[in-house]
Amino acid sequence: MPQTFKPAANTIATVSLFAGAAVPFIAFLTGSTMTNSPYNTKQFVPIDQPAPFSHKHHAYELGIDCRFCHATVEEGAVAGVPATEVCMTCHSQIWTNSPNLEAVRKSWETGTSLQWNKVNHVPDFVYFNHSIHVNRGISCNNCHGAVNKMELTWKGQSFKMSWCLQCHEDPSKYLFETEAVKSGTISPREQVFDLYRKLSSGKKLTEVEYQLAEGLPQVVPSDDVHAGVAAMKERGINVTQLKDCYVCHH
Numbered sequence: 001m002p003q004t005f006k007p008a009a010n011t012i013a014t015v016s017l018f019a020g021a022a023v024p025f026i027a028f029l030t031g032s033t034m035t036n037s038p039y040n041t042k043q044f045v046p047i048d049q050p051a052p053f054s055h056k057h058h059a060y061e062l063g064i065d066c067r068f069c070h071a072t073v074e075e076g077a078v079a080g081v082p083a084t085e086v087c088m089t090c091h092s093q094i095w096t097n098s099p100n101l102e103a104v105r106k107s108w109e110t111g112t113s114l115q116w117n118k119v120n121h122v123p124d125f126v127y128f129n130h131s132i133h134v135n136r137g138i139s140c141n142n143c144h145g146a147v148n149k150m151e152l153t154w155k156g157q158s159f160k161m162s163w164c165l166q167c168h169e170d171p172s173k174y175l176f177e178t179e180a181v182k183s184g185t186i187s188p189r190e191q192v193f194d195l196y197r198k199l200s201s202g203k204k205l206t207e208v209e210y211q212l213a214e215g216l217p218q219v220v221p222s223d224d225v226h227a228g229v230a231a232m233k234e235r236g237i238n239v240t241q242l243k244d245c246y247v248c249h250h
């Protein structure tokens, strides 16, 4: 008998889908110039900055935790970029004469913040939230490329709608758990940062971690995909609504 109701249910779904679509479509018309602006198109191109800040150097070689500089990434929607004070905790003492730090010193002396050029961006009519992704254990590198290898930061993914949706359709293929998570030693959220700790201390990586660290497409081995499905259930992830328009356009 459920069959009888299927076409009707589909019609309702289609109607609500188009009703939901109206808002983003209007936004699209006004937002289309934004869509073609440089930060949306320049994937893989290193972006010039007022000071040549290197993630490879600070996050990988020196092993500074992402959260030291992007303090709100696990609690809030926005990751944020660090204030000059954060740089000066070290650079008031080391490398104080480097011409590469001229802009940083000037910002500190004049009290005007550094104007970092934006690398990643989604249009204003798209809602994005860091904390939910990070708390689910999705790696920064999955969305930003191999940040640990970047001298100047570049954009690792297109951020097209189809790219968001291919994961929202079935996030389990990107959810993996290291032994430390499986044994309950660390949380899925902490696994995100553990990758960089392992890298900096030269610890052995799992296959998926290696792919992430190298910036290769993430292919979770079939055994781990099943682990991923179980992980989704355990983490209470409900995917049936994850592709609905209102999730990202509201």
Ligand code: HEC
Binding pocket: 049, 053, 055, 058, 059, 064, 065, 066, 067, 068, 069, 070, 081, 082, 116, 117, 118, 119, 120, 121, 140, 141, 144, 147, 148, 152, 153, 196
């Ligand atoms: C010592 C401070 C510091 C640490 C540690 C750090 N970052 Fe950054 N990050 C910055 C600064 C400064 C910028 C802005 C300049 C730039 O884009 O390179 C930035 C920019 C970024 C951007 C691009 C922002 C945009 O405009 O879209 C991403 C993505 C990023 N960081 C990810 C990470 C990840 C992942 C880690 C940990 C592996 C990390 N960062 C660790 C200071 C830091």
Ligand code: HEC
Binding pocket: 051, 052, 053, 054, 057, 058, 062, 064, 069, 082, 086, 087, 088, 089, 090, 091, 094, 095, 098, 099, 100, 101, 104
């Ligand atoms: C925990 C300490 C620490 C923090 C915090 C830190 N740095 Fe550094 N930074 C270093 C060290 C150590 C070096 C490099 C020395 C070397 O090359 O061996 C360095 C090097 C640099 C260089 C290259 C200097 C040169 O002449 O090659 C730049 C540019 C730089 N940092 C910018 C920043 C900015 C911008 C921030 C804040 C977002 C920041 N750093 C935060 C420790 C730090």
Ligand code: HEC
Binding pocket: 066, 070, 073, 077, 078, 079, 080, 081, 120, 121, 122, 123, 128, 130, 133, 134, 138, 139, 140, 141, 142, 143, 144, 159, 192
């Ligand atoms: C699911 C994908 C995804 C993950 C995982 C992710 N980011 Fe992002 N990140 C984005 C998107 C999309 C933007 C652009 C947001 C915008 O324009 O509003 C962004 C922007 C940023 C920015 C620029 C400032 C801001 O908040 O807009 C920084 C810095 C950043 N991310 C750091 C990180 C760090 C550090 C991690 C891991 C702890 C991380 N991101 C994990 C997708 C992601």
Ligand code: HEC
Binding pocket: 122, 126, 127, 128, 129, 132, 133, 136, 138, 142, 143, 159, 163, 164, 165, 167, 168, 171, 174, 236, 237, 238, 239, 242, 247, 248
């Ligand atoms: C690698 C997988 C992946 C990618 C890529 C991804 N997401 Fe997600 N997203 C998730 C998962 C998993 C959840 C959490 C679902 C849950 O816990 O119920 C989520 C949840 C969300 C939510 C719900 C947040 C809330 O507060 O309810 C929004 C909004 C969202 N994502 C937007 C985006 C946007 C926009 C993009 C592309 C720029 C994107 N996501 C890319 C996996 C992903």
Ligand code: HEC
Binding pocket: 017, 020, 021, 024, 025, 028, 035, 040, 122, 123, 126, 159, 160, 161, 164, 165, 168, 242, 243, 244, 245, 246, 247, 248, 249
């Ligand atoms: C997981 C997040 C997510 C969901 C769910 C989502 N969108 Fe989007 N949408 C985006 C992102 C990100 C962009 C911006 C793409 C860009 O800048 O190229 C976008 C852009 C758009 C645009 C502008 C045109 C374009 O393709 O760039 C329209 C129209 C749109 N979405 C409609 C919809 C409709 C209708 C639905 C439901 C069927 C939907 N979206 C569901 C993330 C999402």
